[in-house]
Amino acid sequence: xxxxxxxxxxxxxxxxxxxxxxxxxxxxxxxxxxxxxxxxxxxxxxxxxxxxxxxxxxxxxxxxxxxxxxxxxxxxxxxxxxxxxxxxxxxxxxxxxxxxxxxxxxxxxxxxxxxxxxxxxxxxxxxxxxxxxxxxxxxxxxxxxxxxxxxxxxxxxxxxxxxxxxxxxxxxxxxxxxxxxxxxxxxxxxxxxxxxxxxxxxxxxxxxxxxxxxxxxxxxxxxxxxxxxxxxxxxxxxxxxxxxxxxxxxxxxxxxxxxxxxxxxxxxxxxxxxxxxxxxxxxxxxxxxxxxxxxxxxxxxxxxxxxxxxxxxxxxxxxxxxxxxxxxxxxxxxxxxx
Amino acid sequence: xxxxxxxxxxxxxxxxxxxxxxxxxxxxxxxxxxxxxxxxxxxxxxxxxxxxxxxxxxxxxxxxxxxxxxxxxxxxxxxxxxxxxxxxxxxxxxxxxxxxxxxxxxxxxxxxxxxxxxxxxxxxxxxxxxxxxxxxxxxxxxxxxxxxxxxxxxxxxxxxxxxxxxxxxxxxxxxxxxxxxxxxxxxxxxxxxxxxxxxxxxxxxxxxxxxxxxxxxxxxxxxxxxxxxxxxxxxxxxxxxxxxxxxxxxxxxxxxxxxxxxxxxxxxxxxxxxxxxxxxxxxxxxxxxxxxxxxxxxxxxxxxxxx
Numbered sequence: 001x002x003x004x005x006x007x008x009x010x011x012x013x014x015x016x017x018x019x020x021x022x023x024x025x026x027x028x029x030x031x032x033x034x035x036x037x038x039x040x041x042x043x044x045x046x047x048x049x050x051x052x053x054x055x056x057x058x059x060x061x062x063x064x065x066x067x068x069x070x071x072x073x074x075x076x077x078x079x080x081x082x083x084x085x086x087x088x089x090x091x092x093x094x095x096x097x098x099x100x101x102x103x104x105x106x107x108x109x110x111x112x113x114x115x116x117x118x119x120x121x122x123x124x125x126x127x128x129x130x131x132x133x134x135x136x137x138x139x140x141x142x143x144x145x146x147x148x149x150x151x152x153x154x155x156x157x158x159x160x161x162x163x164x165x166x167x168x169x170x171x172x173x174x175x176x177x178x179x180x181x182x183x184x185x186x187x188x189x190x191x192x193x194x195x196x197x198x199x200x201x202x203x204x205x206x207x208x209x210x211x212x213x214x215x216x217x218x219x220x221x222x223x224x225x226x227x228x229x230x231x232x233x234x235x236x237x238x239x240x241x242x243x244x245x246x247x248x249x250x251x252x253x254x255x256x257x258x259x260x261x262x263x264x265x266x267x268x269x270x271x272x273x274x275x276x277x278x279x280x281x282x283x284x285x286x287x288x289x290x291x292x293x294x295x296x297x298x299x300x301x302x303x304x305x306x307x308x309x310x311x312x313x314x315x316x317x318x319x320x321x322x323x324x325x326x327x328x329x330x331x332x333x334x335x336x337x338x
Numbered sequence: 339x340x341x342x343x344x345x346x347x348x349x350x351x352x353x354x355x356x357x358x359x360x361x362x363x364x365x366x367x368x369x370x371x372x373x374x375x376x377x378x379x380x381x382x383x384x385x386x387x388x389x390x391x392x393x394x395x396x397x398x399x400x401x402x403x404x405x406x407x408x409x410x411x412x413x414x415x416x417x418x419x420x421x422x423x424x425x426x427x428x429x430x431x432x433x434x435x436x437x438x439x440x441x442x443x444x445x446x447x448x449x450x451x452x453x454x455x456x457x458x459x460x461x462x463x464x465x466x467x468x469x470x471x472x473x474x475x476x477x478x479x480x481x482x483x484x485x486x487x488x489x490x491x492x493x494x495x496x497x498x499x500x501x502x503x504x505x506x507x508x509x510x511x512x513x514x515x516x517x518x519x520x521x522x523x524x525x526x527x528x529x530x531x532x533x534x535x536x537x538x539x540x541x542x543x544x545x546x547x548x549x550x551x552x553x554x555x556x557x558x559x560x561x562x563x564x565x566x567x568x569x570x571x572x573x574x575x576x577x578x579x580x581x582x583x584x585x586x587x588x589x590x591x592x593x594x595x596x597x598x599x600x601x602x603x604x605x606x607x608x609x610x611x612x613x614x615x616x617x618x619x620x621x622x623x624x625x626x627x628x629x630x631x632x633x634x635x636x637x638x639x640x641x642x643x644x645x
Contacts, residue, residue, distance in 0.1 A: 041443040054443050057470055193439050194466040
C-alpha cells in the first residue's frame with residue numbers, strides 16, 4: 001500500500017497527517033484545560049470543598065478566558081498575516097491592541113466620571129475597545145500600503161509609531177486621572193487576574209463567531225497569499241475580503257484587550273509555530289492556530305499565577321520578544337524582507 | 339472541510355460546556371450558613387457591607403488598613419497581609435498574600451471572614467473575593483478627619499471601638515499640641531516644597547498639602563491642578579522654597595546630593611541654607627495613624643526654632 005506514489009495519494013497522505021496533527025492539538029488543548037485547572041496556589045485535593053469552590057469560581061473561568069483570548073489573538077494574528085501578506089503582523093505589533101487599550105481606557109475614565117460601572121462597563125468597554133481597534137487597524141493598513149502593495153518596513157514602522165502615539169494617549173489619560181494610576185497600570189500590563197464568569201461569557205460569543213468566520217474564509221485567505229492580481233483573476237474580491245478579515249481580527253483583539261489588557265506576541269508566535277506543524281494552508285492553519293493559541297495562553301497563565309507571580313502579559317512578552325527578533329533576523333538573512 | 343467543521347463543533351461544545359458547567363458550580367457554592375449577629379457597616383466608598391458577627395480572621399490587602407488594625411489592638415485577628423504591609427514589625431510573621439497582584443486563591447484558602455483594602459487595589463479582585471463569600475471594606479481617606487473616621491470604622495468592625503476612640507483622641511491631642519505652636523499668631527510661614535518622587539510633589543487636596551499647613555508652612559505647589567503634581571526645575575527655582583523635604587523609602591530614589599546639584603537649584607534659598615531634609619515616605623503616604631508622626635516630624639523641620 002505504501003509504494004504506489006501517485007501524487008494524489010501523496011497529497012492525501014500529507015493531508016491525513018495534518019488532520020492528525022490537528023487532532024493532536026485538540027487533545028493538547030483538552031489536556032491543558034484539565035491539567036491547568038488543577039495547577040494553582042491552593043493545590044488540587046478535590047475532596048476539600050474549599051478547593052472545589054476555588055476551582056469552580058476562580059480557576060476555571062481564568063483558564064477558560066485564557067483559552068478564549070489565546071485562540072482569538074492567534075487567529076486574529078493569522079488573519080492579519082494573510083491580509084498583509086507578511087508574517088511579522090500581529091495585533092500587538094501592528095498597534096491594534098494599543099488602539100483597543102485607548103478605547104477601553106477612555107470609557108473606563110469617562111465611565112468613572114458619569115457613573116458607568118460594574119456589569120454595564122463590562123459590556124461597554126469591549127465596544128469602545130473595538131472602536132479604538134478598528135480605527136487603528138485601518139489607519140495602519142492605509143499607512144503601510146502604497147499602490148495596493150504592503151511594504152513591510154513601512155508597515156512595521158507605522159505600527160510602531162501608531163502604537164507609541166496611542167501608548168502616549170493612554171499615559172496621558174492615566175496622568176489626568178491621577179488617582180486611578182495603579183489600577184490602570186495593572187490593566188495595561190495584560191493580566192487574567194480576577195476573571196469572572198460574566199467576562200468569560202461576554203468574550204466567548206464574539207471570539208467564537210470571529211473564529212468561525214475566519215474558518216469559513218480559509219480558502220479565500222489562501223488565494224490572498226498569491227497576491228492581489230492572482231486573487232482578482234481567480235474571481236475573488238480581495239479588497240472586501242481584506243476589510244472583512246481586518247474587522248473580524250479587530251473584534252477578536254478588542255474583546256480580548258477589554259478584559260485582559262494588552263497581551264502581546266501570541267498572534268505572532270502561534271501562527272508561525274503552527275505553519276511548521278500543519279503547513280501554510282489556512283483551512284488547516286486557522287484551526288491549528290486556534291487550538292495552539294488557546295493551549296499556549298492557558299499554560300502561560302498557569303505559569304504566571306503559580307510560579308512567576310507576574311501578569312501573564314509579562315510572560316508572553318518575555319517569550320515573544322526574542323522570538324520576534326529571531327524571525328526578523330532570519331528574514332533579513334534570507335533577504336526576503338521586501 | 340467536513341473534518342474541520344467537525345473540529346469546530348468540538349471546540350465550541352468544549353468551551354460552551356465548560357462555561358455552563360463552571361457557572362453552575364460557582365452559583366451553587368455562594369450560599370453559606372450565617373451564625374447570626376449580622377451587622378452592617380458603610381465603608382469609605384459608601385458601600386453598605388453586612389457581616390455575620392465580629393470577624394475572627396481578617397486579611398488586610400493594603401498597608402494603611404494593616405496599620406489601623408494593629409493600632410486599634412486588632413492585630414491578632416490578622417491572618418494575612420499584602421507584601422507592602424511592613425508596619426508594625428509583627429507583620430513580618432504574617433502570611434503574605436501577594437504584592438503587585440494579589441493571590442486570590444491564597445486569600446480564599448486562609449478562610450478569612452473579612453477583607454480590609456485601600457482604594458488602590460483593583461475592584462475586580464475584591465469583587466472576586468466577595469463573590470466567594472468574603473465581604474470587603476475599602477478604606478479611602480482624603481483628609482485627616484477621614485483618617486479618624488476610618489480608624490473608628492476599623493475599631494467598630496473588629497469590636498475594638500473603645501480602643502479606636504481612645505486612639506483618635508490621643509491623635510487629635512497630638513495634632514493640637516503641634517498646631518498650638520505652629521499656627522499661633524505671629525509665627526512665620528516658610529515656603530515648603532515636598533518631593534515624594536523626583537520632580538513629583540503634593541498639590542492642593544492632598545495629605546501632603548494639609549500636613550504642610552498644619553506644620554505651619556506654605557506649600558509652594560498649592561497652585562497646582564492635581565493632588566499629585568509633576569513639576570520642573572524652572573518651577574521650583576521660581577517658587578524659591580525656604581525648605582525642601584524629600585521622602586525616603588523602598589521605592590524612593592531621592593537623595594540630597596542629587597537634589598542640590600540639579601540645574602539652577604543652587605539659587606534656591608533652601609539649597610543655599612542647606613535646608614534640605616529627608617522624611618520617611620511611609621509617614622506621609624500612608625493615611626493611617628502614623629500620619630501624626632509625619633506631622634510632628636514635618637513641624638520640627640519647618641519650625642526648628644519652636645521645637
